[in-house]
Amino acid sequence: MGFPYxxxxxxxxxxxxxxxxxxxxxxxxxAIAAGICVAVLIFGQITEMxxxxxxx
Amino acid sequence: MGDIVxxxxxxxxxxxxxxxxxxxxxxxxxVTNTMFAETFYYLTIPLMIIIHAGFLAYEMGASRxxxxxxxxxxxxxxxxxMIPTFYFFGWWVYWAFPxxxxxxxxxxxxxxxxxxxxxxxxxxxxxxxxxxxxxxQASGVFFGAFALFAATTAxxxxxxxxxxxxxxxxxxxxxxxxxxxxxxxxxxxxxxxxWLVTEWGVHDFGAAGLVHAVAGFFALGVxxxxxxxxxxxxxxxxxxxxxxxxxxxxxxxxxxxIVGFWGFLMACVIVPGEAWSWFADKPxxxxxxxxxxxxxxxxxxxxxxxxxxxxxxxxxxxxxxxSGALAGIISTASGLDIYFPALTFIIAFSAGxxxxxxxxxxxxxxxxxxxxxxTVHGTIGLYGVIMLGVFASGFPALQGAAGEAxxxxxxxxxxxxxxxxxxxxxxxxxxxxxxxxxxxxRIPEGAELVGMDRVKVPAEGYPEGIPAPAVVLDPAE
Numbered sequence: 001m002g003f004p005y006x007x008x009x010x011x012x013x014x015x016x017x018x019x020x021x022x023x024x025x026x027x028x029x030x031a032i033a034a035g036i037c038v039a040v041l042i043f044g045q046i047t048e049m050x051x052x053x054x055x056x
Numbered sequence: 057m058g059d060i061v062x063x064x065x066x067x068x069x070x071x072x073x074x075x076x077x078x079x080x081x082x083x084x085x086x087v088t089n090t091m092f093a094e095t096f097y098y099l100t101i102p103l104m105i106i107i108h109a110g111f112l113a114y115e116m117g118a119s120r121x122x123x124x125x126x127x128x129x130x131x132x133x134x135x136x137x138m139i140p141t142f143y144f145f146g147w148w149v150y151w152a153f154p155x156x157x158x159x160x161x162x163x164x165x166x167x168x169x170x171x172x173x174x175x176x177x178x179x180x181x182x183x184x185x186x187x188x189x190x191x192x193q194a195s196g197v198f199f200g201a202f203a204l205f206a207a208t209t210a211x212x213x214x215x216x217x218x219x220x221x222x223x224x225x226x227x228x229x230x231x232x233x234x235x236x237x238x239x240x241x242x243x244x245x246x247x248x249x250x251w252l253v254t255e256w257g258v259h260d261f262g263a264a265g266l267v268h269a270v271a272g273f274f275a276l277g278v279x280x281x282x283x284x285x286x287x288x289x290x291x292x293x294x295x296x297x298x299x300x301x302x303x304x305x306x307x308x309x310x311x312x313x314i315v316g317f318w319g320f321l322m323a324c325v326i327v328p329g330e331a332w333s334w335f336a337d338k339p340x341x342x343x344x345x346x347x348x349x350x351x352x353x354x355x356x357x358x359x360x361x362x363x364x365x366x367x368x369x370x371x372x373x374x375x376x377x378x379s380g381a382l383a384g385i386i387s388t389a390s391g392l393d394i395y396f397p398a399l400t401f402i403i404a405f406s407a408g409x410x411x412x413x414x415x416x417x418x419x420x421x422x423x424x425x426x427x428x429x430x431t432v433h434g435t436i437g438l439y440g441v442i443m444l445g446v447f448a449s450g451f452p453a454l455q456g457a458a459g460e461a462x463x464x465x466x467x468x469x470x471x472x473x474x475x476x477x478x479x480x481x482x483x484x485x486x487x488x489x490x491x492x493x494x495x496x497x498r499i500p501e502g503a504e505l506v507g508m509d510r511v512k513v514p515a516e517g518y519p520e521g522i523p524a525p526a527v528v529l530d531p532a533e
Binding site: 002003008009010013017018019020021025026029030032033036037040043044 | 346351358362365368369394395396398399401402405447449450452455456459461463
C-alpha cells in the first residue's frame with residue numbers, strides 16, 4: 001500500500017499517518033468492516049435459530 | 057547622559073528578571089514533564105500486573121478441580137522468579153546485544169556490551185542506574201515495564217503446560233524464556249540499534265512477534281517434550297476435551313488480560329520532552345517513529361471487537377471468543393501505531409476466524425496445549441508480524457532522513473517472523489529436552505492421576521466442595 005507521503009521520511013509527516021491515507025482505501029476498509037458486521041449478524045441469526053428449532 | 061545610563065540599567069535589569077522568570081518557569085515545566093514521564097511508566101506496571109491476575113484466573117479456571125491450586129502456585133512463582141532474574145541479567149542482555157554477537161555498539165549509541173556494563177549490572181558503578189537515585193527518574197520505571205513484559209512471556213507459556221509439569225522444571229523454563237529468549241528478540245527487533253530493524257526494517261510496535269510469538273513457540277517446544285495429559289488422547293490418536301473446572305473464571309481471566317494489555321501497549325510508547333526521548337514535542341515508538349495514544353485507542357478497541365466477532369462466528373464458545381479478543385490485539389499489535397481502524401478490525405476478524413482451526417491443527421498432531429497458547433500467541437503473533445509487511449510496505453521503520461532509514465517490507469517482516477519463531481522454539485525445545493533427560497520436566501504418572509494439588513499444595517481450592525447445579529441443563533432429564 002505504501003507510505004502516504006511522497007518522501008519516505010517521518011520528518012515530512014505533520015498529520016494523518018495511517019495506511020491508505022489520501023486514497024480511497026479508508027472508505028473501502030470501513031465499508032468492508034461494516035459489511036462483516038452485518039453478514040455476521042445474519043449468519044448468526046440463521047444458524048442460532050436452526051439450532052434452537054431442534055429443541056421445539 | 058545620566059538618564060540614558062539609568063534607562064540602560066533598567067533595561068538590563070528587566071532582561072535579567074525576564075530571563076530569571078523564564079528559567080524558573082521552564083524549570084518547573086521540566087520537573088513536571090519528568091514527573092509525568094516517570095508516572096506514565098510507573099502506572100504501566102500495575103496495569104501489566106493485571107495481565108498476571110488474568111492469567112492466574114484463566115489457568116486456574118482451565119484446570120480440573122484436582123489441579124486448581126497447583127496451577128496457581130506455578131503461575132505465581134513464575135512471576136516471582138522473573139523479576140529478580142530479569143534484574144540480575146535480563147536487563148543487561150537487552151542493552152548488550154541489539155547488534156548481535158559479539159555485542160558491538162550500534163549507531164544510536166545506546167547498545168553494546170560496554171554500554172550495558174555501564175547501566176545494567178547490580179554492582180560497581182553501573183549499580184547507580186539499578187537502584188534509588190535522585191538524578192535518575194527513568195531507569196527504574198523502564199526496568200519495571202520491561203520486567204513485566206518478561207513476566208508476561210512466562211505466563212503465556214504457563215497456561216499451555218498445566219496439570220502435568222514439575223514446579224521447579226517449569227520455573228527454570230520460565231527464566232530461560234522471560235530473562236533470556238524474548239530479551240534477545242527484543243534486543244534484535246525492538247531497539248533502535250537492533251539488527252533486524254536497521255538491516256531488515258522489521259517493525260513490531262506492540263511486540264506481536266518478539267513477546268507473543270516467542271513465548272508461544274517456546275511453549276510449543278516444551279509441549280513436544282512434555283507430552284499430553286493422561287486421558288487427552290485415545291489409542292487411535294483422537295483427542296478428548298478436558299474441561300476446566302470453572303469456565304466463568306477462565307473467561308473473566310481472559311478479560312482481565314485484555315485490561316492489562318492497555319498497560320502493556322502503553323509501555324511501548326516513548327514519552328516526549330526528556331533527555332532520553334526521541335522528540336521534544338511528540339510521543340514515539342521504541343523505533344523513534346511517531347505514535348499517539350489516540351492511535352492506540354482507535355486500533356486496540358477495533359482489534360478486540362474484530363477478534364471476538366471472528367471467534368464467535370467459528371465457535372460460539374466464550375472461551376474462544378475472549379481468546380479471539382486477545383488474538384485480535386496480537387494480530388494487529390505490530391502496526392497499532394499506523395493501521396487504519398477499519399483495517400485493524402478486518403485483520404483482527406480474520407485472526408478470530410483462524411484461531412480454532414489452528415488450535416485443532418495442533419491437537420490433531422498430538423500437541424496438548426491446554427489453553428490454546430501456542431495458537432493465540434505463537435501462530436497469531438507471527439500472522440500479525442507478516443500482515444504488517446503486507447499492508448505497511450514502504451513505511452519508514454526508523455526515525456531518519458529519507459533514503460537512510462530502512463523501510464518496512466514483506467520480506468523484512470517474514471525474516472523477523474522466522475527469527476522470532478526460532479528464538480522461541482529452539483530454546484524451549486532444547487531446555488525442556490534437557491529437563492526431561494534429568495527427570496525434572498514431568499510429574500510421575502501416579503501423582504498426575506491423583507491430582508497435583510494433593511501432591512504439591514497444603515491447601516484445598518474448594519474445601520466445602522462445589523455445589524451441584526440448581527438448574528437442570530439437560531432437557532432430557
